[in-house]
Amino acid sequence: MAGKIQYKHMKVAMFEGYAGSSASGFRKEVENEQQMARLEHFLDQYEDFKAGVRMPSRLTSEFARVRDELGDFPGHTVDAARLRAMLANPARTYYPGVLNDCYFEASTALCLSRRPAADPDTEPVMNHCQPAKCPNSCVLPQHRPAIDKVIDDARQLLTIRRLSGLQKTALHQQIEQMQRMRDQTEPAS
Template sequence: MRHLSVACFIVLAYLTGLRPGEVMGLESGCCPEPPSPSRHLIYGRVFKGVHDQDGNHYSAGQVREVPWVAIPPVVAAIRVLERLTPQGLLFDSAVHAIPRGRISTGQVVGFEAMHNRIEGFIEWASDLALGLDRPHEVIPDDPFGALGVARFRRSLAWHIARRPGGLVALAIQYGHMRTSMSAGYAARGRGGIHELLDIEAAGATASTLATLHDDLAAGTGISGPAARRAIHAAAQAPTFVGSIRTHRQARDILANPALTVYDNPHSLLMCVYNRDRALCHRRDVTDAPSLDRCQPSCANIARTDRHADELLQRAQTLEKQAASEAVPGPLADRLTRRAGHLRSLADRHNHDRINSQEPTA
C-alpha cells in the first residue's frame, strides 16, 4: 500500500505541474467526472503567495480559481487514492501510515516522509525489475542525489520544452512548447509552471544555439532556406550561454526574434522560426512553432551535416526493415519510398550546404 500511494504521488506530481504542497492538499472528490466526454479537471488549493488580510501567510491556502487539467493517468491515480481515503485529504497521514487503522487527523504525509518513501519505492521497483529478469527497467542512481518531492515539476517543464511531440503525456495533452500552454493549462496566470517552462525553453534555445555555434566554428555545413538566419543567430550564442538563471532573463531571450532557433530531432531539422513565414500555423499565428507539424516546404527550415547523417541512418534502418521477409509487400514499398525521400533530403543538403566562413550578406 505504501508503494502504491507513492506511485500515485509520483504520477500526480509529474503529470500535472502541481507543487508538492498542492498535491498533498488534494481531497477526495477533487476530480469529478465531467458531465460530458471532455477533459477532467482537478479542483484544489494553492498555498504559495496566499496571505490573509493582515499580510500574513495563510497556511490553509485558497481554492485555485483556474482548475488543473487531468489526463487519464492522473485521473486513475486519483481514483486509487479515493479508494484508499474515501473522505478528506488524499494523502492523510493517518490513512497512509503503516500499519493502517488509525483515525484521520486531517494532516498530510510530510515532505520528509514522502521523500523517504520515494527512495524506498525506487529501491523496491529496481529489486522487482531484477527479480523479473528485466534489468533494463532498473531505475539508475541519480547523479544529483536523492529525488525528493520538488523535482517533478522541473522535469515536466524540461520535457515539454525540449521534447517536441511529447515523450510524456502532458506534452501531448497541453501542446508543444511553452506558448501552446497559454491557451489551456493555467491560462489566466503566467506564474508557477509557466515560469519553469520559460526557463527551460530559453535553456533549450541557448543549448541549440551553442551547439550550432560550435559546429559551425568546426566547419560544419548548413543548408536550407533559413540557413543564413541560423548562422546569424548562432553568432550571438556566446553572449548568453550559461546566463539563464531568472525568469526575466529567460523572457528576454524568448522575446528576441533573432534567437528563435529550435532543434527538431523528430523531423531531423532546425526551425529558425519566423511566424510570418511559418507553415505550421494555418490560422492562428503564435510566437513559437508547432514542431509536430513541420512542413518540408517551409521557409524556416535549416539542416546541418549532423541532420544529413541522421537522415541517411534513418533511411538505412527503413531499408533494412523493407528487406525483411516478415514485412508485407505494400508496407515494404512504402518503407522503401520513405527511405528514398530521406536520402534525397540528405543529397540536397550536401549539394546546397554552406558554412559560416562564407559571406552572409
C-alpha cells in the same frame, strides 16, 4: 498517467503540453529554461557557421549579418555578451529537433497548414513537421545519425514480404526523401 487522471480517460493517452495550473510560476520557469537552451543551441550553430559548417540559407544569412555587424572574423576578439544579445532575439524562434531544427516563421510553416489562421506567437508543431519540404527546416550535421536510422528502418521494413505495392512505394519515397536530407548535411566542397 497524470493526463489520464486529470481528464478521466479510460486509457492512458499521450498528449503534448502542460495540463495544470501553477501560481508558483513553474510553467514560466520551464519556458525560460527552454529559451536558454535554444539560445545555447543557436550559439553552437553560430560557432559551427564560423568554422565553415554548411548551414541552411536562412541561418547563413542571419549568422553572416551578425558576424559582419560584430566584425567577428579570425584574429578579432568579440564581446561574448554582445554576441549573446545579438543572437537572443533570433534564437527565440529556433527550435532544435531530432531530424531537423526549425527556424520558425509562422507564415511559411508547413506544420501549421492544418490550422486556419496561425497566431504570430505560435510555436511549431514538431510532430507535424515535414523536414524535407518546409522552408523553416534546418537539417544540420548533428541530425545525420537520426536520418540514417530512419533510412535503415525503412530498408528493414522493405524486407517484409507481405507489404503491399503502395507500402513499398511509400517506403522507397521516404528513403529518397531522407537521403536528400542527409545530402544537405554533407560538408560544402
